[in-house]
Amino acid sequence: MAEIAREQEILTVKNRTLTKVTTALQGAPLIPLFIIVVFAFAALFADVITFHDSTLVILPDRLIPPVGFDGGSWSHPLGTDPLGRDILTRITYGARVSIIISATALGVGGGFGTMIGLLSGFYRGKIDTLLMRLADITLAFPLILFAILLVMVLGPSMLNVIIAISLVLWARYARVIRGEVLGLMERDFIARARVSGASDFRIMTRHLLPNVMPTLIVLLTLQVGWVIIVEASLSFLGAGIPPPTPAWGSMLADGREYVSSAWWVTTVPGIAIMLVVLAFNLCGDWLREKLDPKQRSV
Amino acid sequence: MAKHRIFRIPFILALITAMTLLVAVACGSSDEPEDTGTTSGVATVVPTAMPAAKPTGKLTIALTDLGNETPSVWQEFAFGKAYMRFMFDALTGTNDAGDVDKANGAAKDWSMSADAMTWTFNLRDNINFHNGDNLTAEDVKFSVKLMTSADSVASYKGKVAASITDPETQIIVVSPYELQINAFKPSGFLNWDLSDIQGVEGLIQPKNYTETVGNDEFAKSPVGSGPYKWVGQRKGDYMELEALDEHWRVGVPQYKTVLFRIIPEESTRIAALKAGEVDVISVSRERAPDLKKDGLNIYSKNAASVLGLYFHESWRDDSVWKDIRVRKAFNLAINREELCEFIFAGECTPAAVYPWPDIAPGVLDLPAYPYDPEQAKSLLAEAGYDGTEIAIRSYPRADTPEGPRFIEAVAASLEAVGIKVKIIPTEYASYRKERLAHTLDNGMGYLAAPNRPLAGFQGVIRVLNHSEGTFTSTNDPEIDRLIEDWEDAILPADVVERSERLYQNMYDGYRSLTCCNMNISYATGTNIKAWDLGNRVWDDGFTNLYEN
Numbered sequence: 001m002a003e004i005a006r007e008q009e010i011l012t013v014k015n016r017t018l019t020k021v022t023t024a025l026q027g028a029p030l031i032p033l034f035i036i037v038v039f040a041f042a043a044l045f046a047d048v049i050t051f052h053d054s055t056l057v058i059l060p061d062r063l064i065p066p067v068g069f070d071g072g073s074w075s076h077p078l079g080t081d082p083l084g085r086d087i088l089t090r091i092t093y094g095a096r097v098s099i100i101i102s103a104t105a106l107g108v109g110g111g112f113g114t115m116i117g118l119l120s121g122f123y124r125g126k127i128d129t130l131l132m133r134l135a136d137i138t139l140a141f142p143l144i145l146f147a148i149l150l151v152m153v154l155g156p157s158m159l160n161v162i163i164a165i166s167l168v169l170w171a172r173y174a175r176v177i178r179g180e181v182l183g184l185m186e187r188d189f190i191a192r193a194r195v196s197g198a199s200d201f202r203i204m205t206r207h208l209l210p211n212v213m214p215t216l217i218v219l220l221t222l223q224v225g226w227v228i229i230v231e232a233s234l235s236f237l238g239a240g241i242p243p244p245t246p247a248w249g250s251m252l253a254d255g256r257e258y259v260s261s262a263w264w265v266t267t268v269p270g271i272a273i274m275l276v277v278l279a280f281n282l283c284g285d286w287l288r289e290k291l292d293p294k295q296r297s298v
Numbered sequence: 299m300a301k302h303r304i305f306r307i308p309f310i311l312a313l314i315t316a317m318t319l320l321v322a323v324a325c326g327s328s329d330e331p332e333d334t335g336t337t338s339g340v341a342t343v344v345p346t347a348m349p350a351a352k353p354t355g356k357l358t359i360a361l362t363d364l365g366n367e368t369p370s371v372w373q374e375f376a377f378g379k380a381y382m383r384f385m386f387d388a389l390t391g392t393n394d395a396g397d398v399d400k401a402n403g404a405a406k407d408w409s410m411s412a413d414a415m416t417w418t419f420n421l422r423d424n425i426n427f428h429n430g431d432n433l434t435a436e437d438v439k440f441s442v443k444l445m446t447s448a449d450s451v452a453s454y455k456g457k458v459a460a461s462i463t464d465p466e467t468q469i470i471v472v473s474p475y476e477l478q479i480n481a482f483k484p485s486g487f488l489n490w491d492l493s494d495i496q497g498v499e500g501l502i503q504p505k506n507y508t509e510t511v512g513n514d515e516f517a518k519s520p521v522g523s524g525p526y527k528w529v530g531q532r533k534g535d536y537m538e539l540e541a542l543d544e545h546w547r548v549g550v551p552q553y554k555t556v557l558f559r560i561i562p563e564e565s566t567r568i569a570a571l572k573a574g575e576v577d578v579i580s581v582s583r584e585r586a587p588d589l590k591k592d593g594l595n596i597y598s599k600n601a602a603s604v605l606g607l608y609f610h611e612s613w614r615d616d617s618v619w620k621d622i623r624v625r626k627a628f629n630l631a632i633n634r635e636e637l638c639e640f641i642f643a644g645e646c647t648p649a650a651v652y653p654w655p656d657i658a659p660g661v662l663d664l665p666a667y668p669y670d671p672e673q674a675k676s677l678l679a680e681a682g683y684d685g686t687e688i689a690i691r692s693y694p695r696a697d698t699p700e701g702p703r704f705i706e707a708v709a710a711s712l713e714a715v716g717i718k719v720k721i722i723p724t725e726y727a728s729y730r731k732e733r734l735a736h737t738l739d740n741g742m743g744y745l746a747a748p749n750r751p752l753a754g755f756q757g758v759i760r761v762l763n764h765s766e767g768t769f770t771s772t773n774d775p776e777i778d779r780l781i782e783d784w785e786d787a788i789l790p791a792d793v794v795e796r797s798e799r800l801y802q803n804m805y806d807g808y809r810s811l812t813c814c815n816m817n818i819s820y821a822t823g824t825n826i827k828a829w830d831l832g833n834r835v836w837d838d839g840f841t842n843l844y845e846n
Contacts, residue, residue: 057710059633059640083706084640156723238723243692243706256565261588 029286032279039276043099046092052076054093055244058084063262079264081254087268090246094269097247098276101162102227106220109166113173114216118204120174121181131174138171144233151239161240165230169223176219180212214291222284225277232273248273353541357553357843360561360576362696363726367533367560369520370513371441372450375730376497377696379837381558384539384844386522387425387547388500389438390493394842396751396833398493402547404433404502404523405477405489414484414788421475424546427504428527435477439469440505442492451734453497456767457757460785461485486788490753496835499757525551525844534560541844551844564699571821578822578843582699583645586819595822598645599831599838602818603697603746606652607690607708607811608762610738613773618688618740623681625808629667630674631715632708638814641704645817651805652812653747653758664805666812674715687718691729691743697818697838698746705744708813733769746816748835752797756785759800763809772809 042049061084065072072079078087120131150164184190184207193203228248234240235249243250248269255265365378374382391402400406405419425433443465445452461481462468470478481488492500502523508516520528525545529538537558541551559576561567567579571594581589581596590596609628612619619625634648648666692705702723709719729743747758760766764781765773780803784796804810818838822829832839 055710055713057707059636059707062640082703083710242723243702243721244709256563257582257585259565 027286027290029279029282032282032286035275035279036283039095039279040099042092043096046096050086050089050092052086052089054085054089054246056085057244060084063258063265065262066264066268069264078268079262081251081265082258082262085246087251087264090251091248091268091272094246094248094251094272095276097158097241097245098228098231101158101165101231102224104162105165105169105227106223108162109169110173110216110220110223112166113170114177114209114212116170116174117177117179118181118208118212121178121185122200122204122208124182128178132178135171135174138168139175141168143168144230147230147234148237148239151234156239156242158241158245161231161234164234165227168230169227172223173216173219176215177212180215181208184208184211218284218288218291221280221287225280225284228273228277228280351550352543353551353554353844355553356555356557357578358557358559358576359578359840359843360559360567360570361580362560362562362564362567362694362699364537364558364560366451366727367531367537368517369522369528369537370444370517371498371501371503372444372447372452373513373517374498375451376453376836377726379494379498379835380696380840381537381539382498382501383494383524383837383841384526384556385520385524385528386498386501386503387433387524388492388494389419389441389502390489390500391547392493392495392834394830394832394834394839396495398489398495403493403500404438408489410486410488414486414488415481417479417481417485417488418472419477419479419489421477422546423475425523427507427523428521428542429504429507431504431506432474433502433504433523434474435471436474437502437505438477439465439471440508441502442469444503444508445499452499454491454499454757454761456764457760457785458488458491458499460760460766461488461491484786484788486793487753487756490751491757494834496750496754496757525841526556529555536560548845553844556844562694564694568821571823574823576823577826578820578840580696580699581819581821582643583817583819584641584643584700586645586821587643589821593824595824595826595829596819597822597826597829597831598817598819600817601647601749601815602831602838603748604649604653604815605646605698605704605744605746605813606649607742607744607813608733608771609810610733610741610743610771611736612771612809613765614739616739618683618686621681622808623677624683626667627674627677627681627683627715628712628717628811629808630670630677631711631717632667632811632813633669633711634666634813635669637704637707641700641707642814642816645819646814649812649815651801652810653749653755653762664801667808671711671715678716683717685716685718686740687720688712689720689722689738689741691732691738691741692721692723693726693729693743695726695746697748698744698816701744704813708811742811749815750833750835752793754835755797756781760785763804774807777803777809 061080062082064076064080066079067074067077076086076088078091080086081090116131116135120128146168147164150167151160154160154163190203190207193207231240231247232249232252235247236253238253240249241247251269252266255262258265361380363377364381365376366374367378368374369382369385371386388403389405390408391399393399393402404421404425406422407420409418410416421433421435421438427433442458442462444450446455446459446462446465461483462479463482468480468482470480472478479488494500503516504521507521511519525548526539526541529540531537539556541554544550561570564582564585567576568581568585568589570576571579572592586596586598609619609625611617612625614620638644638646638648650664650666690705690709692702694701698704705721709721712719732738732741733743759781761769763770763772763777765778777800780796780800784793784800787793787796818831820831820838826843830839830842832842
């Protein structure tokens with residue numbers, strides 16, 4: 001009897017969890033979410049799920065078309081590039097590069113920008129003016145040009161691409177978070193926290209930060225696509241990830257000269273970039289609606 | 299009243315017609331056949347002089363780069379010769395066969411003493427610079443001084459500087475049109491060194507004008523004596539030249555305007571050619587057949603250059619290449635046959651020694667090193683290669699648009715035998731600066747050294763392999779001795795024999811990573827009906843495009 005009761009209890013908990021997940025995912029863009037899951041899975045398990053070495057050059061195998069086209073074979077489902085490397089393998093490893101750069105750049109740039117936004121909105125006055133002018137200056141630069149300049153000075157490498165993107169990225173976060181903080185500072189709970197003797201640090205970390213988190217999450221999601229585009233642009237222009245490391249942008253660049261004779265070399269990474277960026281943008285839009293009541297009412 | 303006016307109109311028309319006929323008859327009289335006064339009294343028709351032909355139209359040449367883009371004989375290096383030869387004359391002229399030619403240079407005649415220590419050059423007296431100044435021996439002396447100066451970037455100045463250590467005292471202006479050079483050491487090829495067969499070393503710029511305006515201003519508004527004069531440039535983008543109506547060497551140049559455009563991206567160059575925006579482009583060997591199918595013209599030069607990578611600063615103690623076994627391992631790790639077939643579309647053959655002299659018969663028998671990755675691995679293990687990272691610079695170049703792909707393929711081959719490689723994408727100009735500064739420890743970069751006459755190879759070998767060479771990647775007393783010994787040879791048989799000894803030494807020592815002997819291709823619009831790329835080095839006969 002007790003066992004049946006326990007089983008029922010477990011079932012109830014499971015149902016509740018399922019209900020919660022279902023509720024949370026209500027209206028979620030399932031296809032974009034699926035693409036993101038596949039993208040993340042490919043990035044994390046690239047070395048397990050691929051059969052070829054992403055940098056192994058086999059010249060006699062160059063420019064094999066994708067399976068289904070004349071000369072294509074299942075050993076290279078998406079074909080090979082001008083150096084005989086398997087495109088599917090390189091796309092998979094390229095996803096890893098994109099995710100590492102996106103996560104790190106967003107973590108560093110977003111984190112720093114959030115901190116600046118919190119400080120600026122909390123203290124206002126001269127600090128606010130100084131930090132926001134700095135942010136304005138950063139935002140005034142043409143983003144790609146600024147990133148290219150930095151990478152050219154520092155030299156092309158994954159670390160330098162991350163630094164370049166982070167240096168551009170922080171200002172957007174600082175601007176948005178400051179705006180949020182300015183609004184929150186007028187709310188009663190902040191005044192109560194002050195009266196109860198909470199330190200500035202505590203107010204910022206325990207009261208302001210959790211309240212700006214939904215905005216931050218939405219911004220982060222929307223910016224993943226942007227970072228992927230910037231990284232691809234830098235790689236395409238030769239200022240990104242140096243060869244032979246596979247990066248979607250440089251894969252696109254590799255195929256420029258073969259657009260008419262071997263379309264798959266550019267088309268496949270192009271589609272990959274488009275799908276992932278679109279998926280993140282759609283998910284970002286959905287999250288914004290989900291987390292921002294004002295947006296929902298609109 | 300109105301009636302009178304109506305009558306006036308035919309009268310005015312008749313008057314105008316009559317006057318027009320009168321003028322026509324008066325003007326036309328000079329075109330009448332003339333009586334030449336022959337005894338027969340029969341009038342003979344003498345063809346009247348055709349109006350003098352003038353340059354017309356525009357020629358646009360698109361390349362990946364134009365050297366230093368600084369039009370001055372000491373501030374430009376060899377790749378810039380593509381445009382420099384349009385603007386400047388050389389002391390010693392050359393022809394398309396790749397020989398020195400007394401018909402084509404400022405010197406109409408020259409002679410060498412029996413010991414090859416003294417050279418005398420007699421100049422033409424009818425060459426003027428674009429500003430009207432007459433070209434004299436003073437201008438030649440001034441240009442050689444500039445070109446051999448410490449700040450000069452001229453590619454082969456080292457060879458000239460070895461013969462003319464002090465231009466001020468060694469170059470004697472005998473008269474405005476006679477020049478004597480007392481060489482520091484026997485210099486059997488000094489006339490070659492001061493020609494336009496290789497780089498810009500032999501080109502002449504005006505002394506008075508340069509001294510008046512200063513070096514910086516000269517580079518902005520250069521003045522030469524070539525068939526084309528300077529119009530302007532936007533660095534990294536284009537350079538515009540305008541033809542003289544007539545030039546002493548060329549006659550009437552075909553095109554009024556020649557525009558050099560810098561388009562590093564091959565697909566953009568091809569698109570520009572197909573759209574008719576440009577007339578001539580450099581094209582990779584792989585793309586050339588497709589363009590031919592599309593109806594464009596392809597002009598090629600077989601075995602135009604030797605492609606290889608340098609083992610930079612290989613003499614330093616911390617260099618992995620100090621050990622011959624490592625150098626050999628690098629050479630055995632490369633599959634040259636595959637590179638030729640798949641990267642260069644079969645438009646090249648495996649090569650053994652860098653750079654390769656076409657006319658040294660014995661050396662040509664040296665086979666390319668075999669592809670033996672297993673032996674390469676053993677040699678690396680034997681030499682105790684510790685995984686030091688090799689940084690290979692990667693960049694496209696006008697003569698090697700396949701450069702970045704080639705570097706990736708080479709890097710992959712090296713990694714396959716356990717060599718740690720890093721590819722650094724850059725531009726050739728940046729890499730060149732690093733080479734000059736000798737900051738490329740355990741670094742590599744590639745160059746396609748054009749094939750040239752043996753005399754020319756003396757210059758390039760000194761630059762690349764003599765310990766005093768500006769770009770040297772070796773610092774070996776034995777190689778220095780062999781180079782100097784070769785330079786001192788006067789008799790042709792000695793020259794060939796000593797060159798063979800040097801090349802054999804370099805071959806046995808695995809001194810570079812020589813890959814292949816390449817053909818070179820250019821694509822043009824259908825308006826270019828014929829084009830001889832010639833045998834000069836670096837400019838690939840662009841000047842032949844304007845000759846009528």
